[in-house]
Amino acid sequence: MARRIAYIGDPVLTVAQVAYQCRLDPEDAQTELIEDVIIPGVTGQAELRTGAAIRQAEYEEEWPPQYQSGHALDVGQATDITSISQIQPDGSVVELTVAHNLRNRGRESFLYFPDGRPGGDLLIRYKGGVDLERNPTVLTWLLMHAATAHEFRETLVSGTILAELPASMLDSLLAEITVPPRF
Known part of the structure; x- marks a missing residue:
């Protein structure tokens, strides 16, 4: 969530x-x-x-390993991915530099990793707001x-x-x- x-x-x-x-x-x-x-x-x-x-805001969500490339973000109208981090076993996060693209298909926004999804739990930060x-x-x-x-x-x-x-x-x-x- x-x-x-x-x-x-x-x-x-x-x-x-x-x-x-x-x-x-x-x-x-x-x-x-x-x-x-x-x-x-x-x-x-x-x-x-x-x-x-609705109003422009920044969101954060955790992706468990079963969320693969192309999974929908929880909040619709996402406009920009600001960071992708990997959650370490101790709870710390390490920001990743990984190829990704965001596709907004009207109601939902989907995050793709063209070179493959990084392993483990991810922390995705993004911006969103309705036009x-x-x-x-x-x-x-x-x-x-x-x-x-x-x-x-x-x-x-x-x-x-x-x-x-x-x-x-x-x-x-x-x-x-x-x-x-x-x-």
């Missing part, structure tokens, strides 16, 4: 985009709420639902969910029935980047 080391890019949404989607006048936008709660919240939702990197220009429906999903989060900031709504748009309609906006389930 990959783990995010750190976000390295700007947030995928701006306060201005969210304010516009929420039909807010610029002076009515609660900047801290949008920047610190809503944008990270909907980014996290999209990452959880899709298994893809919103190539996947404009993801931006639509993020903005729609940001507006919903802005309107309904609490976990409970009293005195009214709140109905969601059909999940199939909303989640289809993320279909292009959703990593298929693995067994």
Whole structure:
């Protein structure tokens, strides 16, 4: 399982985009709420639902020996391999200089070793993040969910029935980047 080391890019949404989607006048936008709660919240939702990197970040994952050349990385939308290291029996890591290439096939990214996979457990570090220009429906999903989060900031709504748009309609906006389930 990959783990995010750190976000390295700007947030995928701006306060201005969210304010516009929420039909807010610029002076009515609660900047801290949008920047610190809503944008990270909907980014996290999209990452959880899709298994893809939404905001640019650096990831790290361990590959056991059975993961051969051509195996998929755990996080979709990987863009660059930053390092490949071999995990030593004592837990230390030794960075390797090994030929490799990364192939992004839309939803998933695959790591290949043209000269053969190095032996043992590997530690793969990579960068990833969705290209919103190539996947404009993801931006639509993020903005729609940001507006919903802005309107309904609490976990409970009293005195009214709140109905969601059909999940199939909303989640289809993320279909292009959703990593298929693995067994």
